[in-house]
Amino acid sequence: MDAQLKAFFDQVNKDQEIYIERLREVVAIPSVSSDVALRPQVFRMGEWLQKELKRLNIEYELRDPGTHVMDGVTLQLPPVILGAYGRDPAKKTILVYGHYDVQPALKEDGWATEPFELVENAKGELLGRGSTDDKGPILGWLNGIEAHQKLGLEFPVNLCICFEGMEENGSEGLDDIIVAEAKGWFKDVDAVCISDNYWLGETKPCLTYGLRGISYYKVAVKGPGRDLHSGVFGGTVHEPMTDLTHILSKLVSPHGQILIPGIMDDVAPLTDAEKASYPSLDFCLDTLHCAIDAKNTLHDNHIDALMGRWRYPSLSLHGIEGAFSAPGAKTVIPAKVIGKFSIRSVPNMVPEKIDACVNKYINDEFAKLCSKNQMEIECLHAGKPWVASFEHPNYVAAASAVERVFGVKPDMTREGGSIPVTLTFQDALNKNVLLLPMGRSSDGAHSINEKLDRSNYIEGTKLLGAYLWELSTHTF
Amino acid sequence: MDAQLKAFFDQVNKDQEIYIERLREVVAIPSVSSDVALRPQVFRMGEWLQKELKRLNIEYELRDPGTHVMDGVTLQLPPVILGAYGRDPAKKTILVYGHYDVQPALKEDGWATEPFELVENAKGELLGRGSTDDKGPILGWLNGIEAHQKLGLEFPVNLCICFEGMEENGSEGLDDIIVAEAKGWFKDVDAVCISDNYWLGETKPCLTYGLRGISYYKVAVKGPGRDLHSGVFGGTVHEPMTDLTHILSKLVSPHGQILIPGIMDDVAPLTDAEKASYPSLDFCLDTLHCAIDAKNTLHDNHIDALMGRWRYPSLSLHGIEGAFSAPGAKTVIPAKVIGKFSIRSVPNMVPEKIDACVNKYINDEFAKLCSKNQMEIECLHAGKPWVASFEHPNYVAAASAVERVFGVKPDMTREGGSIPVTLTFQDALNKNVLLLPMGRSSDGAHSINEKLDRSNYIEGTKLLGAYLWELSTHTF
Ligand SMILES: [Zn+2]
Ligand SMILES: [Zn+2]
Ligand SMILES: [Zn+2]
Ligand SMILES: [Zn+2]
Structure with a gap:
């Protein structure tokens, strides 16, 4: 596996400009799901993905969530795209989720650059709406498949795909489709991975195992x-x-x-394993003070502050x-x-x-x-709140992948908010779900000047691939 | 005096249709002081009054309160009209205050009739914006002077007049003018009467001696x-x-x-005189329940409720x-x-x-x-709160006048809100101030379907005249 991974990493390094051009192409599609006038752009983004799945020989089907009413207008909901890359019974089947719609963005909101034009600045930040939330991570999965194909490498798992176009607007209709496909498109799924959140800080990758x-x-x-x-x-x-x-x-x-x-x-009482996971976390009170732009925190240390946030x-x-x-x-x-x-x-x-x-x-x-x-x-x-066991092979594989790509053990984090689809997947499929972020805390997913660091995009592409390789070595 | 008053009352009865036509004329002027577009109508209403003062040989001068900014527009404030009817040193000088501006009103707010067209309904209610607040009472004073002139009766007091056009919009500039005229236009004033509030109930006149x-x-x-x-x-x-x-x-x-x-x-502790004034008041818990459209009152009897409201x-x-x-x-x-x-x-x-x-x-x-x-x-x-002694001749005279016109002793009331000009007059002139209402509790001064009952208008005109006659018999 080591040689294969090395070849994969080299290919990713070599193709990084291609990946960035690809990100530029999708950021240029203003697929804002909460804007009536931009709804056709969400469909355009869905078509771009279908074209890409075809190019990569990924089998796919569309599911139609129906219509909904927004601002008094009845609108067609963009399709949920279900993909399957490989159906080898000897391999693990991993379900990955991402969303191809984005938050609204207007230059006049205070963006330094045009929000729907990808710009790389001197710090290596790729600025643009959707760069980190969630187009970068979606491309991460696809870039990985492309790299394997270029190298003629066998893909380590069966990849099952679920891409939706309404996440920023309530994920209308998605839950029903997930429940309906539990015994259908998703029937062979062994574990789930969602790449749609962020590192706790700026320097250290994390695996997220809980939501309130x-x-x-x-x-x-x-x-x-x-x-x-x-x-x-x-x-x-x-x-x-x-x-x-x-x-x-x-x-x-x-x-x-x-x-x-x-x-x-x-x-739930604090377990020793959870307690042991805190001291090394990439977080300090200054990070919090900076995020809230004040010092009115309830706790005098970052461990209590994080427990207050998420546990x-x-x-x-x-x-x-x-x-x-x-x-x-x-x-x-x-x-x-x-x-x-x-x-x-x-x-x-x-x-x-x-x-x-x-x-x-x-x-x-x-x-x-x-x-x-x-x-x-x-x-x-x-x-409901959600928590997964980070001792599950799904997490162990992801942790090993982080060590391979970044040379450090990941932070084990939770989040204070909710990502409802997480619980839907867990309850409908009854499989372990992992949140595996690509971007950093400072990415500004729903703010002006959203960005994804070049290094997070490229190393993140490696991480997603390495995670699948690591998974293939585990039995569960 | 009795014969003169009788002649005056008869004249008022005889001229009541003239008075109602006059009220119709002024209600038709939409002198809304808080509406930029209607500000010229406030000036028109001021000119109507000046023409009327001229016709009745009432000496007058205008005071200019200057300009103010409203909705981003700099606007001229309507004039404060100072009048003097008689300057006989042998007579009392009574200052009367009224305002010639009105609250906004639109048919579509729910009015049963056109708000700026006076309509008399089957119950004898004169419906129209400003009928009771405060055009009816202003006309009450002027109707009384006209009646005396028709009868060739000598007017019992010197009447000093202060009419403003900004009461419904903060009385801008008025306080300064009152203070400046304390030793000027108002220098001979012996007592003040403001007719710009309402009876406590529906049937019994009141004198109001306190405000919170x-x-x-x-x-x-x-x-x-x-x-x-x-x-x-x-x-x-x-x-x-x-x-x-x-x-x-x-x-x-x-x-x-x-x-x-x-x-x-x-x-201030409850005095025996005040305590004695409550039981006979024209008020009960039902009145309150009706006014608040609910039964969530704090007290189980009307006396405690009224004390809660105003004392x-x-x-x-x-x-x-x-x-x-x-x-x-x-x-x-x-x-x-x-x-x-x-x-x-x-x-x-x-x-x-x-x-x-x-x-x-x-x-x-x-x-x-x-x-x-x-x-x-x-x-x-x-x-500041305001309270006057209702044992002062100003009140005693008004109480006698009520008995002459209505055959009952008036309620002695306070109000829970404030009428700031009351305190300004008292502090600037250091004279007793009386609030002598013309309309009823149900008049809806600031609501839709504002009205003044024909009987309140006509008997009220008698009351204001009788009050001045009674005053002339007191020394203070
Ligand atoms: Zn997202
Ligand atoms: Zn988002
Ligand atoms: Zn008023
Ligand atoms: Zn008013």
Whole structure:
């Protein structure tokens, strides 16, 4: 394997300008899925991929997620592209996921360059919308296949592909297709790899094995039949804002402790293996201070900060709908106010149990207020947390690949947010899922000046290939 | 006096259709002071009044409040019209105030009729914008002078007039003019009467002797340098919304008790005279329930409810600027949030003392949170409460006039809001000020379908005249 990998790495080095031209070609297609006017560009990007799959002799089929309504217009959803490169029963079958749509971008938002023209700057950063999220990683898989073909090397695994064009706009229709294909296109899959997140820092690759879930709530308090003037009615009515503020203040302490009884009960204890993974992580408080542009962090060390981000639940108060929210001074008693908050959940918390705790507690606290107002709680959406075992061969293979390409052991990370498709794959296929990022923390995936470093793109292409080689040596 | 008053009342009865035609004429002038496009109509209304003053041989001068900027346009402010009807040193000089501008009104807001066309309905209600606020009362004074002239009756007092055209838009420039004229146009004034508020209920006239003040605050809590995603940063930073919610929840209890130490200390004790004035008031809990379109009142009887409205302070939380306030579910940690609240103050509270209590308490409470965020308190505006003695001859005369016209003793009321010009007159002239309303509680001054009942207009015209007659019999 060593000789084959060496040949592969050399080929990638040799072809890097080709890869960059290819990235230039796809960045030039403004496949913004959330813009009605640009929806045809998402289809164009899908066609570009189909042409590429054909060129590389990758078998593929399209799945049609149907239509949806956006800004009052009924629109066709771009196809989910299912690919299969090899169907050798003697090899592992690895499912890779990527998305070919991108976030919106306008030069006037503050981009230094034209967002849909790939520009390499003096630091070797490849600037352009979609460079890192998620066109670079998609090309990484395809570049690897091309390099193997040029070398006449047998591909180490069967590659099963799932590319969608709606990730930045809610992945409409994708879940149904994944569930439907679990016993279809995906039936032979042994493990899943998603390359659509980022290193923890700037220098060290990581494998991501966990994501938090979310339970998003609204608490509505309703009092008078209409907004009242505080001069005329202040001091005569139960004011909904007063009740709501009392309730919201009871949910979380100023130090981030969730005050809802029962919520912390199901938090999985810290294992020795997990604990041991923290000290070496490419992260420090300065990184965090820089990211938040302030120093108001809850913890005085980076380990507690990272645990706060991804392995413990948190509760954030987002705002209040229905109250006076404009600048200036309005003397209104709002008639109905709706507090919004969400709980980021972690294993082994379950949405149903969170719901029960939240409802009981808020109802109890509201009862204590002895208010004549009406209160109602609603869960707007809930997603489960996800965690994978990083002792699984899927992770072990990826870790070895990182060592081969970068000469270091990867960081084992989780993320504080959610990537819903991760859980869908795990639940539908019941296989280990790995998040294997290509880009860095500073890539600015959803911001202006999105970039992918040349080195991340080229070494990342090697990494994805090496990971598949490493996988072929494991049995699971 | 009785014969003269009888003749005056008869004349008013006889001329009522003339008065209604006059009201129709002025309602047809859409003198909306807060609408750039309608500003010329405010001037037109001012010219209508000047023509009327000339016709009635009332001496007058204009004062120019200058210009102001509204919606980015520099606009001329409509003139303050100063009138003098009689300058006999043997008579009392009574200053009457009114405003000739109106609130905005559009048919499509839900008006049953064209807002700027006076319509009398089957119930004898004169519907139209400005009918009750404040064109009806202004005409009341002028109708009275006309009636006296027709009868060849000597006018009982010297009438000093102050009509402004910016009341519904902050009375810009008025205070300076009042202060400047204290020793000028207003130098001989013995008492002041403002007819620009409403009866407490539907059936019984009232004299209004008190208004609450207001101290309006914003509390800003600033944390991260920019809004953060709650997935990535929830659990790692001190969230400004958490701190702010804790502070706001400490200001007022769900039962309306202000929790800021020291705030209640200066509340004037209830006197026996005031206490005795409540039981007979034309008000019940149903009136309040109807006004708020709900039953979430703090008190179980109308006396406590009225005291809550106007003789005790109250604290209302108006809303939060900078937090997520739209419908839907956004997972943001807002970087800077600004809570808005105000305290309605009563005698003998003073803004400086309120400020000191608020600042000390909030600073102490914020310190207890041990937050790394920054907090700042600012008083956006402050107005003092006002209360007059209803044993003053100005009130005694008005009460006698009510008995003459309506055959009942008036309610002695206060209001929960503020009418800033009241305090300006009192402080600048150091004379007793009386609020003598013409319209009813249900007139809908700032709402759709504003109206003035024909009986309130006609009996109100008698009342204003009778009040001046009664005043002439008192020495003070
Ligand atoms: Zn992505
Ligand atoms: Zn993205
Ligand atoms: Zn008014
Ligand atoms: Zn008004």
